[in-house]
Amino acid sequence: MRKNVFFLLLALLATISSCGPQDKYVSGEQYHGFTLVEKRFVEEVNAECYLFKHDKSGAQLLKIAADDPNKLFNIAFKTAPQTDYGTPHIMEHSVLNGSKNFPVKSPFDVLMKGSLNTFLNAMTGSDITTYPVASMNEKDYFNLMHVYLDAVLNPLIYEDPRILKQEGWHHEMESVDGDVIYKGVVYNEMKGSFSSPRRELGYQMSKLLFPDNTYGVSSGGYPSEIPKLTNEYFINFHKKFYHPGNSYILLYGDADLDKELEFIDAEYLANYDLPKEKIEIPLQKPFDAMKEAEKSYPVPDGAPTEDQTFLNLAFVVGQSTDRTLAMTFDIISEALVNNESAPLRLALQEAGIGKDVSAYFGEDKQCSFQITVQNANPEDKDTFKDIVFKTLQAVVDSGFDKSMVEGIINRTEFSLKEGNTPQKGLMYLMQSYQPWFFANDPFLGLEFNKPLSDVKKALTTNLLEDAISTHIMNNNHSALLVLKPEEGLQAKLDEATKKELEEYKKQLSEEEKEQLVAETKELIEYQKREDSPEALATIPMLELSDISPDIQWYEVDEKKVSDINVIHHNTFTNNILYSYLYFDLRTLPQELIPYSELLTNLLGKLNTENYSYGDLDTEMNIHTGGFNTYTTSYLESHNDDQLLPKFAVYGKSTAEKAGKLYALTNEVLQHSKFDDKERLKELITRHQSRVDSRIKNNGINYALTRLRSYYSNSGMFSELTGGIEYYDFITDLSDNFDDKSDEIIANLEKTASFIFSKDNLIAAITCDDKDFSSYSEGLALLSSELPSNETPLNQWAFDFDKKNEGLKTASKVQYVVKGYNFKKLGYEYDGKLKVLNQILSRDWLQNQVRVIGGAYGGFCGFSNSGNVYFASYRDPNLKETIENYDKTPGFIETFDADSTAMTRFIIGTIANMDEPMTPSQKGNEAIRNYFEKNTPEELKAERTAVLSTTKEDIKEMKKMVEDILDQDAIFVYGNENKVQENADLFGNVISITE
Missing domain, CATH: 3.30.830.10 (Metalloenzyme, LuxS/M16 peptidase-like)
Incomplete structure (x- = not known):
């Protein structure tokens, strides 16, 4: 009898211990103003989910109670614009520029400076505006939730029209004799966005398909229409769509649900009654004909x-x-x-x-x-x-x-x-919101x-x-x-805008012109103004004592499988193998470097000895979770003179499919048919088309790559495998394929023969230790097929040239970059540079280039290899931005931050260092540590340097930054007229059409 009682007690204790704090919730019951509509365990997210409705306000809330420390809060609104003014997009920006309880100019920027967030952003879709924040620190998580809820429900836009002017658009005139221009962050962001033909294509097609409902307008804003947005229309939009009764709140992760519900109700939703209007989006009536x-x-x-x-x-x-x-x-x-x-x-x-x-x-x-x-x-x-x-x-x-x-x-x-993805909450948000909006489920x-x-x-x-x-x-x-x-359409559009503004100015009286000049100056003064210590103190923040001094360290074990060196990161991957084969590219003569990149875009798409390319694609899909080849590089000991360029072969599969993964990998590496001219021409033509599209849509990356190629080995390698040089290379092959086909085939075969040897290979695997044997069997199969060919490594010798180019494009905006390598100037890396980067990016450049200059972004980067860049994104300016970069030493010299401000900058820096990672990402970090010879002691020293950074440390970096900028290495990707107007700044003005 006692034995039975003992086991009964054990069973009861087991039941109690298996019930988490969330299990007390019962459907139909109310909790802190929320009634639980449904509780359901969702297998696909491996979590209990709770769907609530707030009785007083009508807000809906879904909690995904996953055992994940990376907690996410999101509030979304169903927004249905009726014009191309970009009202929802400008609203998304504007509500994050001060609120009732947090009356600073930009709580968003303050949080970016000094929160442990793992995700902090806001996004506008065709029918949604959504505000997600995530953090692995619970105190920080509730701080972020507080600021975001106040931002969307109590924004300062009602009392301060300067917010709309700054974030949306405004007329700007610096003197009564000067020109009137349009300025605004979103205005310039969308000019940049619509510089892409694909964005224009999507916009025009939406107008065709949905002429009568919200999907036929640009929620982001069409540049020529944005200046039609009035403050009255703007405010009414918020009143209509930003009521809590039109909100959908998603909570994800391991935070205490009771605490979350109590806070959201007491601080915000309890203050609202049900809305008078339900937001509906009518269906577009079908067409009678195409x-x-x-x-x-x-x-x-x-x-x-x-x-x-x-x-x-x-x-x-x-x-x-x-x-x-x-x-x-x-x-x-x-x-x-x-x-x-x-x-x-x-x-x-x-x-x-x-x-x-x-x-x-x-x-x-x-x-x-x-x-x-x-x-x-x-x-x-x-x-x-x-x-x-x-x-x-x-x-x-x-x-x-x-x-x-x-x-x-x-x-x-x-x-x-x-x-x-490490941002599971964000992924589930994107999966759930459409059915939630339109099926209430x-x-x-x-x-x-x-x-x-x-x-x-x-x-x-x-x-x-x-x-x-x-x-x-x-x-x-x-x-x-x-x-x-x-041809010339952009010039026509620019001229039309210029005439529109000239006509506007003509209609102004002298008094109105003076008033516009005064408003311009007043807005600039407002943008330059520092938030008061009292206002900044309203933004909740952590203390340095809340920050762990411990580093995140991931390492590999070195092993051997059938004469192949293997590095293994042992972690739970749910039976998935994340496999990498790294072939050293220094076996190639320097002139074949671009062919290695071309090879990555051909392998897996060519016929092989045993498969047609279609059958190969099918086999890969059936037996693997992905297969890809690409070029990459590492710097041993962060030294630019010790470049480790790699040809990477990536594949993932379940452990049971390891043999098939490597059999197919071997088929691709050893038996691809480069001499099928018809197929080769198709692939090179397609690849050139995609590269051409990328160079027209990704100005910032091409600008940064080109700049680094002026002075660094890593930059030149990237330029030859993915920059303007590579664009020229692949365009030449595509345009002249018929004449060069034999040469192309010979060079591809030669490139492959130089690279694919077991003596030139280091294999890397991220998997659970129990799956390593399955991996070993598969890799041994590959090893038995790969040739053994000890090829000596070449010493590439790049010619560096500070070309200082301006690239003329059809872009409506600029991407302006300037930089150099501080190690070449005799300086050494220090972890405190990470804090300097945070200060310059989140304070100085954010304010000068974005807020005042009207660009979508301004930022910089300091790497442990010595490379430094200053960059602007979707920038209406060019010369003025370079001048702002050159004023940076002056900013550093006069930099003044009290202990609270420095703490904020340090915490923001740590947030960039402590990011959540998936198992495969942890494996990639371990691989990087191996190739770069990183040590835990080095990372610990870097973290200690960050945590101990002072105002004086920052000021001491003035000379180094000044020396970097004095090198005057620049590159600008921009509007053809703007670049030509500033031709005197450049050593050469170029075009991708030349």
């Missing part, structure tokens, strides 16, 4: 216009609340277009329509399926349309290749179940197993083919858009 339109986008004068047109065919398909339909069209996008052997891709290639094609399924209340061809011509429109519908009919009649579909579904399932988006199970029926039924027939072939709610290049 619409067609032709629009233009700007290219510089003299730029080629042939093969530069976009063709876009789009269909409105169902609603986002139908999760099976959404996943079905994700699969169709891959099977029909994006896969290497997808039928529409092959049909367009054969017809010579464009250089690349892609498909995309966009989820809003009404979804759209879009097929886009780039690098085509306007006269291709009818042929394009004809080929699409003929291919669709052939697919409906004959069906998709089931093996290909199986591979695509397998890769989709692998990705969904892996969830390889966030679980629909989280529970992916059911639609996944439904989609798997495509392997035995005509699910995909029927969806195409129903939603594409017999769907008139569609549009065909031609977006063609137009």
Whole structure:
């Protein structure tokens, strides 16, 4: 009897211990003003989930009680703009510029300076404005929640119109005789965004598909329309959409739910009653027939216009609340277009329509399926349309290749179940909000197993083919858009804006001109003004005592598998192997460096001895979670003279599939057919098209890479494998393929033979120790196939040249960079530089370049290798920004921060050092530590330096920064007219069209 009682007690204790604090919640009961609507364990997120409704305000709240220290708070609003003014986007910026309880100019920037956040941002979508923050420190987490709730519900925009002027737009005139210009952070951000032809394409297509509802306007703002936004319209937008009754609050992680509910209710929601209006987004009425339109986008004068047109065919398909339909069209996008052997891709290639094609399924209340061809011509429109519908009919009649579909579904399932992001809360936010908004059911988006199970029926039924027939072939709610290049269009648009502003000035009386000058000066003074200590004290912050002195250290064990050196990071990965093969690129002669990058873009897409490229793609999808090759580099001991360039082969699979992963890897490395000229030409043409698109859409990265190539080995390597030099290289190969094909093939074969040898290989693996044996068996298989070839390492000798170039583009804005390497000037790295970087980026440059200058961003970087950069992002200025950089030593000389301000800067610096990581990211960090010869003692010393940084330490860095800037190394990616106007600043003015 006693024995039975003993086991009964044990069972009871086990039951009690297994019940977390969240288990006290019962559906239908009220907790701190919230009624629990539903409690559900969601297998896909491995957590109990609680859906609440706040009785007084009408706010909805979902808690995902995951055992994750990286806690996330998010409040989202359903926002439905009716104009292209960009009101939701400007509102997103503006509410973070001071609130009732935190009356500083920008609580967001103060938090960025000094919080332990792991994520801090706000985002605007076509029907959502959302405010997520995350932290692994609970005190910090509640501080962030407090500031964000106050920002969205009690912003200072009602009493301070200068916020709209700064963040949105305003007229600026510095003297009565001067010109009037438009200025504003979002105004310039969107000028930068719409410098991308693809952004213009998306905007024009949305206007075609949704002429009568919110999806037909730009929530971000169309540059020419933003200046139509008035303060009255702006304020009314907040009143309508930012009521808590239109809010959706997501809480994720291991914070105490009771404490969260109590705080949110008592501090905020209890102060509101139910809203008078429910926000609805009406459906766009279907069309009777497909619409067609032709629009233009700007290219510089003299730029080629042939093969530069976009063709876009789009269909409105169902609603986002139908999760099976959404996943079905994700699969169709891959099977029909994006896969290497997808039928529409092959049909367009054969017809010579464009250089690349892609498909995309966009989820809003009404979804759209879009097929886009780039690098085509306007006269291709009818042929394009004809080929699409003929291919669709052939697919409906004959069906998709089931093996290909199986591979695509397998890769989709692998990705969904892996969830390889440290920001799980943010991922679940993005998965849940559409069904939450429009079906009142966030679980629909989280529970992916059911639609996944439904989609798997495509392997035995005509699910995909029927969806195409129903939603594409017999769907008139569609549009065909031609977006063609137009030389000089940007100059015309700029001239139209100039005339518009001249007309505006003409209408002003002398008194009004003086008033505008006064307002300009007053706004600049407001932007320069420091927040008072009393205002800053309202922003909650941690103490240095809240910061752990411990570092995050990840290391590898060195092992040997079949004569291959292996570095292993042992961690739990849920049975997944994250595999890397690192081949030393110094086996290559210097002239073949660009060919290594080209090789990374060909491998896995070519026919091999045993597979067609389509079958290879299918096999990879069926048996792996991903396969990729790329070039990268490390600096041993952070020394730029000790460059370690690598050709990386990355693959991931379950442990059980290790043998197949390495068999396929060997097939790619050893048996790819470079001499298939037709296929090679297709791939190089497509690759050039993608590089061309990247260089037109990613100005900041190309600017920074080019700048570093002036003075560093690592920068020159990056330039040759991914910068303007590489663009020129791949464009030459594409344009002259027929004449150079034999040379290209010979160089690719030579490059591969130099690289792929077991003697030139270090393998790296991130997996649980129990899965290492499966990995070893697979790697041993690869080792038995790889040749042994001891090739000596070359000593590359790069020629450095401070070219100081200005790159003329069709961009509406600039990316202005300046920098150098301080080690070349005799200085050494110190961890305190991390704090200097935080101060300059979050205080000095943020204020001078963004707030006052109107750019979307201004920041800098100091690396332990010595490389330093100052950079602006989507900047309306050029010369003025360089002048601001040059004033930095003066700022440092007069830098004055009390202990509270220094603590804030130090905490913000630590936040950038202590980021959450997935198992694969931890493995990557361990690999980096190995190659760079980092030590825990070195990282500990760096952290100690950061935590002990003083105001005096910062001031002592003035001379080093001055010496860096005195080197006058600059690069500007910008508007063709703006660059030409400032030609005297450059050693050379260049164009990617030359």
